[in-house]
Amino acid sequence: MAGRDGKEPDQHWKRNVMDKHEDIAKALQSRLVELTGNVADIDTELRSSLPADWEEQATKLEDQDPLEGIEKSKLQEIGQIRAALQRIADGHYGVCVECGERIDPKRLKAQPTATRCIACAK
Numbered sequence: 001m002a003g004r005d006g007k008e009p010d011q012h013w014k015r016n017v018m019d020k021h022e023d024i025a026k027a028l029q030s031r032l033v034e035l036t037g038n039v040a041d042i043d044t045e046l047r048s049s050l051p052a053d054w055e056e057q058a059t060k061l062e063d064q065d066p067l068e069g070i071e072k073s074k075l076q077e078i079g080q081i082r083a084a085l086q087r088i089a090d091g092h093y094g095v096c097v098e099c100g101e102r103i104d105p106k107r108l109k110a111q112p113t114a115t116r117c118i119a120c121a122k
C-alpha cells in the first residue's frame with residue numbers, strides 16, 4: 001500500500017495557490033474594513049456640521065470638496081476590493097480578464113485588485 005496517501009504534485013500546487021489567495025483575501029478584507037471606516041468618518045464630517053444659514057452652507061460645502069474627492073476615491077477602491085474578493089470566492093482570482101493567462105504573483109502582490117496581466121494592462 002506504499003504511496004497510497006502520497007500527495008499528487010498537482011494538488012499540492014493548487015493548495016499553495018489557495019493559501020496565497022487566502023492571505024490576499026485577509027489583507028483585502030482588513031483594508032475593506034479600514035476603508036469603510038474612513039468613508040463613514042468622512043460621511044459624518046460632510047453631513048454633521050452644516051451651518052443653518054444657507055449661504056454659510058454653500059461656503060462650507062465648497063470647503064469640503066477635497067473631502068468628497070477623497071471619499072470618492074475610497075469608494076472606488078472599496079468597489080475594486082469587493083470585486084477582487086468576489087473573484088477569489090469564484091476561483092477566478094489572479095486570472096487576466098483579457099487573455100485568460102495567470103497574472104504574475106508579483107504584480108498581484110503589488111496590486112491585489114489587478115484584473116489584467118502586465119501585457120494586457122499596457
Ligand SMILES: [Zn+2]
Nearest residue numbers: 096099117120
Ligand atoms: Zn492578459
